Amino acid sequence: MRSSILLFCKRHHLLDISAYLVLMVGGILLLLKGAEDQGYYWQWFRIPKFLYHFEDGRFIAGPILEGLKITLNITWISLILTYIIGLVTALMRLSNSLLARGVARTYLEITRNTPLLVQIFFMYFVIAPILDIDRFTAGVLALSLFEGSYASEIYRAGIVAVNKGQWEASYTLGLGTYQNYRYIILPQAIRRILPPLTSQAISLIKDSSLVSVIAIYEMTMNANEIASETFLVFEIFFTIAAIYLALAITLSQVVAYFEKRYRVVS
Amino acid sequence: MSAKQFGDYIIRVDSIGKTFDNGVVALKNFSTNIRRSEVVVLIGPSGSGKSTFLRCLNGLEEIDTGSIIVDGILLDDNKKNRLEIRKEVGMVFQHFNLFPHLSVLKNITLAQMLVRKKSKGEAEDEAMQLLQKVNIAEKANVFPSQLSGGQQQRVAIARALAMKPKVMMFDEATSALDPEMIGEVLEVMKNLANEGMTMVVVTHEMGFAKEVSDWVIFMEDGMKVEEGTADHFFSDPKMDRTKLFLSQIL
Numbered sequence: 001m002r003s004s005i006l007l008f009c010k011r012h013h014l015l016d017i018s019a020y021l022v023l024m025v026g027g028i029l030l031l032l033k034g035a036e037d038q039g040y041y042w043q044w045f046r047i048p049k050f051l052y053h054f055e056d057g058r059f060i061a062g063p064i065l066e067g068l069k070i071t072l073n074i075t076w077i078s079l080i081l082t083y084i085i086g087l088v089t090a091l092m093r094l095s096n097s098l099l100a101r102g103v104a105r106t107y108l109e110i111t112r113n114t115p116l117l118v119q120i121f122f123m124y125f126v127i128a129p130i131l132d133i134d135r136f137t138a139g140v141l142a143l144s145l146f147e148g149s150y151a152s153e154i155y156r157a158g159i160v161a162v163n164k165g166q167w168e169a170s171y172t173l174g175l176g177t178y179q180n181y182r183y184i185i186l187p188q189a190i191r192r193i194l195p196p197l198t199s200q201a202i203s204l205i206k207d208s209s210l211v212s213v214i215a216i217y218e219m220t221m222n223a224n225e226i227a228s229e230t231f232l233v234f235e236i237f238f239t240i241a242a243i244y245l246a247l248a249i250t251l252s253q254v255v256a257y258f259e260k261r262y263r264v265v266s
Numbered sequence: 267m268s269a270k271q272f273g274d275y276i277i278r279v280d281s282i283g284k285t286f287d288n289g290v291v292a293l294k295n296f297s298t299n300i301r302r303s304e305v306v307v308l309i310g311p312s313g314s315g316k317s318t319f320l321r322c323l324n325g326l327e328e329i330d331t332g333s334i335i336v337d338g339i340l341l342d343d344n345k346k347n348r349l350e351i352r353k354e355v356g357m358v359f360q361h362f363n364l365f366p367h368l369s370v371l372k373n374i375t376l377a378q379m380l381v382r383k384k385s386k387g388e389a390e391d392e393a394m395q396l397l398q399k400v401n402i403a404e405k406a407n408v409f410p411s412q413l414s415g416g417q418q419q420r421v422a423i424a425r426a427l428a429m430k431p432k433v434m435m436f437d438e439a440t441s442a443l444d445p446e447m448i449g450e451v452l453e454v455m456k457n458l459a460n461e462g463m464t465m466v467v468v469t470h471e472m473g474f475a476k477e478v479s480d481w482v483i484f485m486e487d488g489m490k491v492e493e494g495t496a497d498h499f500f501s502d503p504k505m506d507r508t509k510l511f512l513s514q515i516l
Binding site for chain 2: 163165166168169170171172173174175176179183184187188191
């Protein structure tokens with residue numbers, strides 16, 4: 001253990017590590033000083049009850065954890081949809097069909113070049129009544145379509161980066177286009193684009209807070225309400241920021257593990 | 267050169283032309299017929315259209331004019347025909363193009379299972395036999411990146427043979443190899459020729475062309491300059507251009 005710490009220090013230059021620590025401690029002190037100068041009265045002790053409490057020995061989730069549940073629901077459904085929409089759009093853009101390319105291109109330009117907030121409103125007030133869908137579905141759809149357009153560009157980059165010789169080799173062996181994608185091209189592309197796809201997932205987690213504008217009571221919405229009722233602005237928002245941070249870091253660690261495991265030796 | 271028996275024409279190429287999108291003319295009015303069991307070697311300076319010709323034969327490039335018939339099937343826009351021809355024509359590339367995410371064994375079994383609909387067991391048996399044939403059976407479970415260039419190319423040959431093709435095409439199969447590895451790949455190609463495989467070979471290995479080929483075609487600017495049996499071609503070329511080329515490389 002000791003020797004591994006020593007090795008770590010040696011490898012990363014003691015100076016670098018000290019500089020990092022000084023920067024972090026300095027940042028935190030600055031933050032505390034700023035709050036103190038404003039005469040902010042920290043009341044962290046009031047926070048736990050918004051997270052959870054016990055009633056007759058039973059665990060009861062507070063508004064923040066209730067909101068987290070909604071946030072997680074929105075996120076995982078949107079994430080799956082995002083990856084599907086992204087892949088389909090990428091394949092459409094790479095196909096020979098003019099129609100498919102045109103549709104994909106139009107979708108891409110519209111969703112990437114307008115604000116997500118506007119898209120959520122549009123989905124809820126214009127599309128939802130037509131399709132008769134509830135606000136949760138509308139929010140999930142808006143999010144997925146928005147993130148899907150970015151994901152599609154990631155897929156496309158990954159697919160295009162696979163050596164042309166791979167296509168030729170599998171065509172020569174008699175594989176069709178579907179088999180080619182399924183067994184040769186995508187397995188190689190996915191390994192390369194795992195890191196940017198993870199960033200996309202993290203964006204999605206954070207962007208999920210925007211669906212609060214159509215009154216979906218996810219974590220940020222609930223936090224906002226508590227903050228305006230109790231004036232515990234810093235405490236509440238630091239708390240949910242920490243939760244978002246924990247979610248994002250967990251996700252990237254899981255992906256990093258898979259990335260290591262399925263790395264292509266090349 | 268030998269008392270080799272040839273069959274009927276398996277490949278009929280009738281005055282094909284190909285111009286690339288950038289305006290480069292790769293093939294001009296090129297015709298040739300290839301018989302079963304014949305080994306045809308294409309030689310010529312780079313950019314003369316040799317590789318393009320091979321790539322047209324299995325539809326990797328589309329021809330603009332003329333026609334190609336392989337084993338009685340017309341190569342046209344019909345997807346089914348094209349797939350059928352690709353099953354019958356194996357191809358070995360300069361840069362091997364093995365699938366880096368699959369083991370050597372899976373490189374060879376994948377298309378057998380997907381295209382020839384063989385069971386996993388059958389495909390693996392076939393793969394192991396072919397790996398033995400190209401002297402590399404002990405590497406069945408490693409990944410391509412762990413092999414030398416010569417070993418990779420031998421695996422690529424085994425992969426193509428696993429489809430039981432009627433024609434094998436070699437597109438500068440030894441050009442990317444270190445000199446000491448060229449021999450082992452040529453050896454495999456010679457054995458194939460001796461077994462009666464129909465082969466179309468683009469190569470700069472004149473030794474191989476002299477020793478193994480039944481017919482040599484010299485190309486330049488997408489056209490046939492001269493052709494003939496290996497004996498005739500190397501010892502008694504007629505055209506000045508051919509003489510010049512041979513004097514430069516021999």
